[in-house]
Amino acid sequence: MSYSFSDLKGVCGMMPAFATAGAGKITATNTVDVDNLHDGVDRIIKDGIGMIATTGSFGQVWNLTTDEWQTLVKAAIEAVDKRVPLMLGVTSTNPREVAQKMSFVRESGGEGVLVGLPYYDPLPISKIPAFYRELAETFPELSIMIYHNPVNHRVHIPVRVFEELVKIPQIVAMKDSHRDTREQLPLHNLIGGKIAHFVNQAQLYPYYEMGASGCWSIDAWMGPWPVIRVYQACVDGDVETAKRILGELGGGARPAAGEGESGNGSGNPQEFAGYIKPGPARPPASLGEHGSDERAKARAARWVALCEKYRPEVEAWRAAHKN
Numbered sequence: 001m002s003y004s005f006s007d008l009k010g011v012c013g014m015m016p017a018f019a020t021a022g023a024g025k026i027t028a029t030n031t032v033d034v035d036n037l038h039d040g041v042d043r044i045i046k047d048g049i050g051m052i053a054t055t056g057s058f059g060q061v062w063n064l065t066t067d068e069w070q071t072l073v074k075a076a077i078e079a080v081d082k083r084v085p086l087m088l089g090v091t092s093t094n095p096r097e098v099a100q101k102m103s104f105v106r107e108s109g110g111e112g113v114l115v116g117l118p119y120y121d122p123l124p125i126s127k128i129p130a131f132y133r134e135l136a137e138t139f140p141e142l143s144i145m146i147y148h149n150p151v152n153h154r155v156h157i158p159v160r161v162f163e164e165l166v167k168i169p170q171i172v173a174m175k176d177s178h179r180d181t182r183e184q185l186p187l188h189n190l191i192g193g194k195i196a197h198f199v200n201q202a203q204l205y206p207y208y209e210m211g212a213s214g215c216w217s218i219d220a221w222m223g224p225w226p227v228i229r230v231y232q233a234c235v236d237g238d239v240e241t242a243k244r245i246l247g248e249l250g251g252g253a254r255p256a257a258g259e260g261e262s263g264n265g266s267g268n269p270q271e272f273a274g275y276i277k278p279g280p281a282r283p284p285a286s287l288g289e290h291g292s293d294e295r296a297k298a299r300a301a302r303w304v305a306l307c308e309k310y311r312p313e314v315e316a317w318r319a320a321h322k323n
Helices: 034-046 066-080 095-107 125-138 159-165 181-191 201-210 225-236 239-249 294-320
Strands: 010-014 051-053 086-089 112-116 143-147 171-175 196-200 214-217
Touching: 010 225, 034 051, 034 066, 066 086, 066 095, 086 143, 095 112, 095 125, 125 143, 125 159, 159 181, 181 196, 181 201, 196 201, 201 214, 201 225, 201 239, 214 225, 225 239, 225 294, 239 294
Parallel strands: 010 051, 010 214, 051 086, 086 112, 112 143, 143 171, 171 196, 196 214
Antiparallel strands: none
16 A cells, blocks of 8 residues: 555645647547646646546546556656655446556556546445455555545445445545535544545635545646645634635635536636646537637636735745744
8 A cells, every 4th residue: 555644635636637639529539648747747746736636527537548548647657756646547337447447557656546436327335345345455555545426426425334444444535525514523533544535625614624634626727826725724723714715716606616517628717727738628528519718717817816816825834834
């Protein structure tokens, strides 16, 4: 096992599947832009992201061919170069394909995987511990981050299941955003000190006070400073700062982005923020008529302004906590 509970905290950037210029065609192949991936990953690590996870829903795990997924995995491992924890997404409709992907991650030098439940047919709740246990026993070298996405994977993992999951030492983290406060405290009575819990950035306060280790963020790929500043405020117990910034991140209209929002490309704020080069949308998002990009451009401009506002505060906090 490569990562421990104590290694995993802060802001986890949910990486886009950097697309080549021609990726929007339905006949496109080899659509992962390795150079842009390397540049984007290097930049966000240097700017202080605490962890990276690839190929979730936003990261196109469902929409890459096998060779594209393998290209992305190898490129991500090379780009991260062990500087921060890296969880490589291996979710599939097919448990045997999950195992094949984990084997590839292991052979490629990866250390951790992001694993959701098989989702063509909902997995019976009684089988969830067995699914993760068999993966852990088959690949004991790999740390596992549970990918809890009831919307796409069709199963909400009840708190009671974690009585068994905490017995699997390879499970060290969970990406989550689907629990209300009634579940949060009982959950952390079970997983505290064992499974690092990453909630949506919009939930970091108050869930950090209830035991969350950090948050996951798609928006961080427009520049990580606003989200990092929220995390710093939570660490300090500075509730008013955390609440104020979270309000700003939502733009006054809705909570900050969840993974159900648009992927890379048309209509995606990352395309317009200028921090990385995510490339165009792949099919099916690229098919047919496209809506206006004005909303995405406005969101990107708002985020860039927040980066300019909070980067100095992030750097000052780091300087003060250097030792």
